[in-house]
Amino acid sequence: MKILLIGSGGREHALAWAISASPLCERLFIAPGNPGTAQCGENVAVDIADHAAVVAFCHLQAIGLVVVGPEGPLVAGIADDLRAAGIKVFGPSKAAAQLEGSKGFTKELCAQFNIPTAAFGRFTSADTAKAYAARQGAPIVVKADGLAAGKGVVMAETLDQANEAIDMMFSGGLGSAGAEVVIEEWMIGEEASFFAICDGTNALALASAQDHKRVGDGDTGPNTGGMGAYSPAPVMTPAMEERVMAEIIRPTLVGMAKRGMPFQGVLFAGLMITAEGPKLIEYNVRFGDPECEVLMPRLKSDIVPALLAACDGVLGSFDLRWAEEAALTVVLAAKGYPGKPETGSVIRGVEKADALDDVLVFHAGTKLREGELVAHGGRVLNVVGLGKSVREAQAKAYQAVDLIDWPEGFCRRDIGWQAVKREQA
Numbered sequence: 001m002k003i004l005l006i007g008s009g010g011r012e013h014a015l016a017w018a019i020s021a022s023p024l025c026e027r028l029f030i031a032p033g034n035p036g037t038a039q040c041g042e043n044v045a046v047d048i049a050d051h052a053a054v055v056a057f058c059h060l061q062a063i064g065l066v067v068v069g070p071e072g073p074l075v076a077g078i079a080d081d082l083r084a085a086g087i088k089v090f091g092p093s094k095a096a097a098q099l100e101g102s103k104g105f106t107k108e109l110c111a112q113f114n115i116p117t118a119a120f121g122r123f124t125s126a127d128t129a130k131a132y133a134a135r136q137g138a139p140i141v142v143k144a145d146g147l148a149a150g151k152g153v154v155m156a157e158t159l160d161q162a163n164e165a166i167d168m169m170f171s172g173g174l175g176s177a178g179a180e181v182v183i184e185e186w187m188i189g190e191e192a193s194f195f196a197i198c199d200g201t202n203a204l205a206l207a208s209a210q211d212h213k214r215v216g217d218g219d220t221g222p223n224t225g226g227m228g229a230y231s232p233a234p235v236m237t238p239a240m241e242e243r244v245m246a247e248i249i250r251p252t253l254v255g256m257a258k259r260g261m262p263f264q265g266v267l268f269a270g271l272m273i274t275a276e277g278p279k280l281i282e283y284n285v286r287f288g289d290p291e292c293e294v295l296m297p298r299l300k301s302d303i304v305p306a307l308l309a310a311c312d313g314v315l316g317s318f319d320l321r322w323a324e325e326a327a328l329t330v331v332l333a334a335k336g337y338p339g340k341p342e343t344g345s346v347i348r349g350v351e352k353a354d355a356l357d358d359v360l361v362f363h364a365g366t367k368l369r370e371g372e373l374v375a376h377g378g379r380v381l382n383v384v385g386l387g388k389s390v391r392e393a394q395a396k397a398y399q400a401v402d403l404i405d406w407p408e409g410f411c412r413r414d415i416g417w418q419a420v421k422r423e424q425a
Contacts, residue, residue: 002027002061003304005041006048006078007069008034010331010364010382011289015069015303016040017362018296022304029061035373036363048073051081058087065090067307071147071286074265075101090307092285095261099252099283103182104145106283113255115248117280118185118272126170129181133162139186143282144169146177150213150225151338155186189274190418191281192233193291194241196249196269197306200262202315203249204306207298207322208236209291210418215338217414224338225379228415230328230390231294234422235273244271244278252283264310293362293382294327328393328416329384330401332409334365337378341365345408347373350381353400358386358393361400380409390419 003025005016013036020028020040028041031048046057058066066082068074068091077094091097098105110117118141123129133140133156142165144152152174156162162183169178191213195206211229215221236244248269256263268284268291287295296303300321309315334341347366350373354361362384365377381404385396394416401411 001025001064002029004058004061004063004066005030005037005069006054006066006073008032008037009070009289010362010379011287011292012069013037013040013362013364014293014296014382015067015287017360018299018303019067022302024302024304029063031057034363035366035368036361048078049076051078054078055081055085055087058082058085063087065304065308065311067091069286071097071100071284074285075147088308088311090265090311092263092265093261096256096263096265097285099256099263099267100285101147102145103143103282104180107182109252109255110280113251115251115255115280116277118187120182120184123181123183124179126166129166129170129183130163132183133159133166136183136185138162141184141186142166142169143182143184144174144178145180145182148174148177151223152177153223155223187272187274187279187281189272189279190235192236192271192273193229193288194236194244194269194271195287195291195295196245196267197310197315198253198263198265198267199310199313199315200257200264201253201313203245203253203267204315204318204320205241205245205249206320207231207295208233208241209288209294210235211288211291212412212415215412217412222338224333226288226290227331227333227412228329229288229290229294230326230393230416230419231291231298232326234419240273240278244269248278248280289364290329290331290382293329293384297327297360297384297386298323298325325386325388326390326393327384327386328390328397329362329382330397330411330415331379332381332383332401332404332406332411333379334375334377335408335410341375341378342408343375343377345375345406347375347380347409348405349403353383353403356396356400356403358396359400360384375406375408389423390416391423394420
């Protein structure tokens, strides 16, 4: 069948790499794609914000399946428009995508269906938000309700930081995303990323991962979209995975169905593993980025049948096989990220890095300019290493990173430190 993949980042390059390997994939289109996805299929200049244009392209090319990578089009309802046109699509409806599009929506769902999460409050004015923060005390977490490209969460260690974040959001610092604010209890524990493909009723657990949100080594500095990740996450034991499915994922599917908005697609639960057990930090309604870049290389099964089973509501008897080896990705970002990144600089040596054994390089914010690869975004490359342990995967990834000649870029040098520390213990 012909498949259309929507998106242009590192997640989409990883998905394109996996989808293009499927015997079911006759031809793969990526809209708009990047120089990396062009190695897996055909990039097409279709405006993904123009849903009618996407539908027209699908009809023109007889597309059998659309896979939506990023959250923006899902929250905007692209899956609804495709389904209305009779086109099969992997991704939730606009109503179900509220799980990511509105943090307040998700918190209320958790409260209604007894899904463990942090204590919280929802606010539409700075004064009431500040009063709540003052009553709760610091440290505390301030979140923009809407989509903010991974930059809408402030971990406030003092009330002054919390008040500053509240003022920034309500004054339009994050656009419409900050029109409402959620303030949460600061949870103590270890974070993990957990993924499940869902068909509206059934959920199929995928491999676990752990990402690194802070921009600097030692988990310092502001939050980002993610500076690196590894899989599997040692904190997610089989027993913990089953608790997550039983206490968080399945109740969410039940709750969404009861609300008349069954969830089909991939459910990405950001978790805090606390002393009491797993608690939901937030939901995303698509594959994580950079987590997808470590999940796809570990997936031994063909991904396309799983995507189709989710679309068709037949995941109940489905299973996937995963490699035992670990995968670790290091994000190379442009200087200035997560603020205003410096773009346009030339990147050399990617081919050398990609040629190493047990290494993959996925493109994110890149473009070609007169035949040269240049930076075109904040997070620019994902360098993935594979190994028998996280430590071995880490060594492979950084060996490849050091072959890339890009003075205007930077990366964290400690991705995977928690797992490596466990392995050395």
